[in-house]
Amino acid sequence: MQNPAVKPTIGRIVHYVPFEKSIEANNYVxxxxxxxxxxxxxxxxxxxxxxxxxxxxxxxTSVHYSEGKEPGTWHWPERE
Known part of the structure; x- marks a missing residue:
């Protein structure tokens, strides 16, 4: 896994990609x-x-960053 271009800090909001088995519990999000x-x-x-x-x-805990949005990783929210 690569390092993010912008380093996260405590309190920042990021996006987490749940594992396939938990997507149903997440209302299919x-x-x-x-x-x-x-x-x-x-x-x-x-x-x-x-x-x-x-x-x-x-x-x-110990969640890796990934621009590829693999399950179980985090990434920065997309800008619109």
Whole structure:
């Protein structure tokens, strides 16, 4: 996994890509918002509080950055 161009900091909102098996619990949403709670090293690895489109908000730890949006990774929200 690569490092993000902009390093995340605690409190920033990012997008988390859930694993396929949890997409149904997320109301079939393929990426969900998360708040960064801890940053490791150069920022490619973070802990986060994930907010789902349902009742299953959760914590994820040691989540890698990925521009490719692989399941179980985080990325910056797209700009419109």
């Amino acid at each position: 393929k990426e969900v918002p998360a708040i960064v709670t801890n940053v490791f090293g150069e920022g490619a690895l973070v802990n986060m509080k994930v907010f789902t489109d349902g009742i299953y908000d959760t914590w994820r």
